[in-house]
Amino acid sequence: MKVDIISIFPDYFAPLELSLIGKARTTGVLQLAVHDLRTWTHDVHRTVDDSPYGGGPGMVMRPEPWGEALDAVAAPGATLVVPSPVGRPFTQADAYELAACEHLVFACGRYEGIDQRVIDDAADRMPVREVSLGDYVLFGGEVAVIVIMEAITRLLPGVLGNADSLTEESHAAGLLEAPVYTKPASWRDRAVPDVLRSGDHGRIARWRRTESLLRTAARRPDLFAAYPPENLDAKDRKA
Numbered sequence: 001m002k003v004d005i006i007s008i009f010p011d012y013f014a015p016l017e018l019s020l021i022g023k024a025r026t027t028g029v030l031q032l033a034v035h036d037l038r039t040w041t042h043d044v045h046r047t048v049d050d051s052p053y054g055g056g057p058g059m060v061m062r063p064e065p066w067g068e069a070l071d072a073v074a075a076p077g078a079t080l081v082v083p084s085p086v087g088r089p090f091t092q093a094d095a096y097e098l099a100a101c102e103h104l105v106f107a108c109g110r111y112e113g114i115d116q117r118v119i120d121d122a123a124d125r126m127p128v129r130e131v132s133l134g135d136y137v138l139f140g141g142e143v144a145v146i147v148i149m150e151a152i153t154r155l156l157p158g159v160l161g162n163a164d165s166l167t168e169e170s171h172a173a174g175l176l177e178a179p180v181y182t183k184p185a186s187w188r189d190r191a192v193p194d195v196l197r198s199g200d201h202g203r204i205a206r207w208r209r210t211e212s213l214l215r216t217a218a219r220r221p222d223l224f225a226a227y228p229p230e231n232l233d234a235k236d237r238k239a
């Protein structure tokens, strides 16, 4: 997978050289390049923003540098991903869809946002996805790109040692994961649930399923709306 990131703060992406993302880049599973938007400015001050038409607070990112940057970076077949507070909520399903793309270009907006014509112009020649990580306000899209890149990269072939992790984790099956435990069997007078030490794998699977359903019902009942009813099998109803 090829990924290009365009930002006025390219140094923000040093974390993408670490750990499993760094390994994915070393092995070639992920080809990632970070570009400074100011490369495509032509004035002595390398200006990327200007005051908003219609007035209002803050500054808006100018269209010209973005237009030239996307012309240079977004080759045919690329998908443009724009983290934005007005985007669609980013979900694990989106992570799977983006992980299947050959080429992603991330546009990191700052200030009050990017001139809308940049998005509209790009949408004339490539898929554009404006994504939100949640209902809160960030300084810019950079940290959102790091989060999205982690969600995507761990889905790429060979990145996670144990592919089973992908099926068991929260949101993979559409529900929250059951609680997890490791040694010691007792810690600060708190014991690990006996069932997990029983060796009875059928009983353990049923316990985990029940805990997953209870946790989801308590914390994220909204997830059941998107959860196919056929997945809530008869055994669950007994649980």
Ligand SMILES: Nc1ccccc1-c1cnco1
Binding pocket: 083, 084, 085, 109, 110, 131, 132, 133, 134, 135, 136, 137, 138, 139, 140, 141, 142, 144
């Ligand atoms: N607040 C922001 C400002 C700039 C770019 C993205 C965001 C964002 C993304 N998800 C929530 O907020």
